[in-house]
Amino acid sequence: MLLSATGRMLACWLLAQALAGCNDQPSTESASSSLAQVELVQRDGNWIILRDGEPYFIKGAGGSRRLDLLAQSGGNSVRTWSTDEAERILDEAHQQGLTVMLGLRLGKERHGFDYNDQQAVAEQKERIRQTVLKYKDHPALLAWGIGNEVDLFYTNTDVWYAVEDIAAMIQALDPNHLVTTVTAGIDKPKADLIAERVPSIDYLSINIYGGLENLPQRLTDIGYQGPYVVTEWGPTGHWEVPKTDWGVPIEQTSTEKAAIYRHRYEQGIAGAPGRALGSYAFLWGQKQETTPTWYGVFTEAGKPSEVVDSLTYLWTGQWPASRAPSVEAFTLNGKTAKQSVHLSPGQTVEVALDYQPGTGDSAIVRWEVLPESTDIKSGGDPEARPGAMDLTFTTGSQPGRMQFAAPTKPGPYRLFAYVENDSGKVATANVPFMVDTP
Template identity: 50%
Template sequence: AAVAGQLQKIKGEVLKYKNDPAVLLWGIGNELNLDYTNPKVWDAVNDIAQMIHETDPNHPTSTVLAGASKKEIDYVKTRCPAVDILSINTYAGLATLPQQVRDAGWTGPYLVAEWGPTGHWEGPQTPWKASVEETSSQKAAVYKSRYEASVAQDKTQCLGSYVFLWGQKQERTPTWYGLFTETGEETEVLDVLQYEWSGHYPKNRAPHIAALTLTDKTATDGITLLPGQPTSAQATVTDPEGDPLTYQWELLPESTDLRQGGDRESRPTAVPGNVAANETGVALFGAPRQPGAYRLFVYAHDGHGNVATGNVPFLVQ
């Protein structure tokens, strides 16, 4: 009954929006393969896809998988013949996605429904299990190389891609997935995307962060500090146009509101102002007195709406 009710509810949505010029296609379920145990979910997807074809013959149907596992793609192929396009969300694996899709036996069209930086579940972690985030410039480099190796190359099966995320969100950190900061500033990733989509970089480009260290160590070094220990951090940032940079530092406790599948998380409250910064990218501060896991964030602003970001996790014990 619940499945039948779901189909009727979706039919109402299709009838409501099918003539809207913004509709390109219908996505039936997002990352259903993350949580299900009953393979009949794919029968329900197919029933919905068939209903959509009858209700709206003008738009194709899709379902979105997390990753390109052969097992799930086999289910879609055998149980969902009414699904026209396979959609895949992938992060670090984007570069090899065209081959993954072919190895899994999918011969039809596919699109990349989410892609972005290295995911928080994919990269290095500190000994206390804090995920290490790429700087905005490291992200720009991997967005560029992975996109050029995959979406830009695969002219026969890949229909295109949706980058994640056009905006800002708290997921592990306030800067991990957003292409913009909380104040709407643009990172170097947006410069790369404009180049990939148009062939041209913007006239004023974002600052480039080459290095970020805390006590001369980097984010992957598992930095530990004593409570109250006087500490220095250094951000090495350049601006393509030579714009003068202003630095903003923020100290956050490690996030404890950790959700799955991109569900909404709350932002940790900043440790109040004990960071003294200067215009050369150096910050001096005392480690928090309260033991625990923290991150030091830097934002380097160019005065033209662009920013470089980075953070270093550390443990006070």
């Protein structure tokens, strides 16, 4: 069980006063009346974040783009994975009335960091100490996130001792904000290790995609009764979906994603009052991860998808006035993605995309064929985007109908469709296909 945050804050404040003379690196921003006091309390068995004494439920997203739209959509917080551009993000968030869960990057075993190297661990702690002193008095700050998925593919569980050392340090340096660490999913051995070795965090942060709807029961089953925040959640992960018969994952359409966001939020976050403190949806931005459209709620051009409409509904209880297009069906030569589309080199392909334009009477469709990505990483590490094929698309007489000639080079590809309406919102979908060797 996590310690009482209120009691620990008092103890940490007393320790901070005792150590005050040793802090040779004061904050770059002086404390002011705008500094928000954040604490975690338990009332009648329910965990609650209080910000300046008022209950605060996190309606957040991970990312740093379009914070104005995040606020307009009913969001109240943003999460980062590092302190890159921290000052800009904190300032912009404050201007938009948002808070920030500021990520503190830790070295990862899978990237070569050795938690048996005492000097490297000490240098990492000192770097974080300097960072905390620099940003701890910013009025937008809500919480410190120590690391992100340091447990992914790890073998050295001593990393949790390093996390605890940092957490205890932050509690002493900054008693005004919350402290957490972020895991890749959760199971009983991991939860038990963290409870034993990292008592100084205020709550547990969990990244989870498929299975979020069952998270409250899973936590009960493994014996964790404390509070939690879901710090990444969204579409079904590329490792969790059905595959074609040549082994590539089949991506949900933006419409399917919008529906699953609503379902998972209602079950795994809103469905656990008094335990779930809120969440950060993934990704308030765009990135290449398996495909350019899998996780981002925006396109590469910055256009919002139907997922943003769903998040607006979840955060405010109302749909936005302008709605995104939606995808109803997408076939190549009459076959869906789940039917594993095989083509011959140069074969003519008949494409049928059925969609609704959302707000307005019409929408335009943009097409793109990409080779299947070969730069697949893990844990969200950066990937290179495949270059688009130089193909000719012949539009049919009906909306969403098109022909193209398959690439002449055998191999795996994807046809992407981007449907944009007059409000500037977009629906996305893709169908993998294999060009077979003659």
